[in-house]
Structure formats: structure tokens, C-alpha cells
Amino acid sequence: MLTKQIMIATLSISSLALVSGCTTNPETGNRVLSKAAIGGVGGALGGYLLGDLIGGKRDRTEKIIGAGLGGLAGAGIGYYMDEQEKKLREQTAGTGIDVTRDGDNLILNMPANVTFPFDSAAIQPQFQQTLGEVANTLSQYEKSYIDIYGHTDSTGTDSYNQSLSERRADSVANFLVNSGVQRARIETRGFGESQPIASNSTEEGRSANRRVELKIVPINEQDL
Template sequence: MKNKSLKFSALALAFLLAISSVLPSCKNMTGTQKGAAIGAGAGAGVGALIGKAAGNTLVGALIGTAVGGTAGAYIGKYMDKQKKEIEETVPNAKVEEVNNGEALKVTFDSKVLFDINKYALKDQSKNAVKQLNEILIKYPDTEVKILGHTDDTGKDDYNMKLSQQRADAVKDYALSLGVNAKRLTAIGYGESQPIADNTTAEGRTENRRVEFLISANDQLKAKAKQQQSQR
């Protein structure tokens, strides 16, 4: 028990040091600046801890994979351009920088895309998804994970199935618009990753969502590292 406590304390200290070293300087940075300022020094393990604390282990694991340096700045600039276009052209989309600005998370409330307990995309919501996918096609050097989430109303297995069906529906629509299938992965998380309080109506609404996690693919990383080697 003592060894476990010491190990946990050391891990917690490393976590706090990593957080304290990056947060003050990143508050007002663009994705380009974050990519340049923060490398992979925090490590995937710390990134996973950050994500677990935030309730999203997938995004957390991604945080620790940042390239950093000149290469990170190159990727960050690529993401900055996409972020600006999404914010300007896609209605009802919330856009956030993750992975030190080297990736984007685009969130739609499920009510925007689907009727309650349904997984067929609403006709009126298809235009928003179409606009996002037009931007994805314009920036081909990314991988896109489509993540479905529910609140905790109902049975766990039903929520898991519904979240997967919704993620699949969005993916299928993206494919019909011409997005390369190799870029897309659809994952259902059910009720396992809430971002708000499930005991309130407002919280449950926030938890019912679909996220697009947009990150650099191998080609973009190679281009970024090439840029770094030329500096």
C-alpha cells in the first residue's frame, strides 16, 4: 500500500508540474502558437490523465501526442485555418482546440442532428453537416473520429447502441458527400463520457452530442517534420 501511495504521489506531482508549466502560457494562444510552444514533453501518460480528469479519455490520450516545436506550429496553422472556416460557416457547431492546438473538436448537440431516440439525420440538420464536410474535403490531411454520446436515461446497452448508430449515420452521410472513407472512424460511447450533470435537463441535453475529433494524419505530420528539418 505504501509503495502504491508513493507511486501515485509521484505521478500526481508530475501531472501538476506539467499542467502548471503549460496552462499559464497557453490561455490566449492560437493553435499555431500552442503547437510551437508545447512539445510532446508532457507525454501521452500525462495527456491521458488530463483527459480522464476532464471526462474524455480519448481526447486526453490525444493531448500527449502533440508534435510540438516548429512541426507543431505547422500543424497548428493548418488547424487554425480550419477552425476559422468552421466557426464562420457551420451553424450550431462548437469548435475547440485540443492537443495543444494540433487538433480540433467540433461538437453538435444531438437535438440539432436527430429527433429523440432516433438516429436518422434530420433533413434540416444535413446542411450544417454538409458545410462541415466541405471543409474536411478542403483540408484532406486529417483523420476524423466521429464520436456519439448519450445521457444516462435508459439502459446502458440501449444508449451504447444508439450512440453508435448516430455516429454511423453521420459517417455514412459524410461518405455520401465525398469524404474519403479511410479518414473516418465512427465510435459510440453511450453514456460513459458525460460533460455535464445528468441529474438536470440542461445537463442531459449537453451530454447528448456528436463530436468530430479532427487530428493530423501521417502525411501532415511528415510535412510538418520536413518543415522542421529545413529550419
């Protein structure tokens, strides 16, 4: 129990660092993580979001090669992700989805109150159009990996929350695949209640913790 409390406290502090470490590009208006924030959070989270891809880059690369997808090179990586980011921001504006830039990676935070009914892994009908547009952009920009992370609040048992987080991540993955995104690009993982970004002692905090996140990482041709 004590270990779990320490972990939660560490993650909460890290989440504050994420928020306070976000800066705004004066030209584009885009939110990005400062280098200081990335360094501070990376140590606390040990690779979560800011670290390695699910399943390891070698295994993921084999799938990408098998699917016949190419990679990006040099300065083209930044431009490619800039254009993808612009489209995703346009499609998610006003929906409650938060798009954050981390170097050349993109992170989409999708709160459960707009994506799923309470205690369910079924994507809400009113959100399917937005997610469909996101899927369309991900299909167009195929030279990127997509990691999908499911999260819950601390209500309920650990095992139930773990299962729910996995089912929600899988639900989003299946929707993307059915909408034309190549399955080889996608991996999923459920974190249950272990990765809170707010306090579970308030309804507002619990609502923030119930979420699905997409991490979009460019495929570097040097890795192929």
C-alpha cells in the same frame, strides 16, 4: 453501481476542468484548452478525445497510405489546422455546434437537439446543410484523421444507449462519406452514457450529454 457513480463523478469534474481551462486567444477570438486543463483532464479520461486515435495510429496510417493521402510537416501543420478551424467556425456559427482547439487538433461538439430527433439516429433535415458544409471543408482539408464519437444521456438501459450512440456516430460518418469525405480517414465509436459532460439529473444536463463529437487530427508525414 458504485463504480459507475465514481466514474460519472470523475468525468463531471473533468468536464468542469475543460470548461474552466478554456482560454480565448485575444487576436483570433478562438477558444483553446490551456496546458493545465489538458493535463488535468487527460489523466481522468485516459485518452478520450485528448489521446490516441480510434483503432491506433498504425492501422489508421495504413489506410491513409492505401488511399493515397499525404501528410503535413513542421510549421505547416499549425497553419493547415488554423485555416481549417477558421472555415469550420464560419460554417457552424450560430448553429449550436461548438468548435474547440486542442493543440493542433480540432474538436466539434454537435448537440443532439440540433443534429437528431429524440431517440433517433436520423440526421435532422434542417441540420443537413450545415453538416454538408462541414463535410465540404473536411474534403478540402484531406490531410487529417476524423474520429466520430457518439454519446447519450442516462435515460434508458445501458445497452440501448450504447447502441444509439453507435448508430448516431455511424450516421454522421455515412453522411460525411456520402458528401465526399474519404472513408479511410474516418473511424467511429459509441460511448453510450459513459462519458457525460453534465449532470443527468436535469433536462439541461441530459440535453448536453446527448451529442456527437468530431475529433480532427492532422496527419503528420513522419507517421507515414
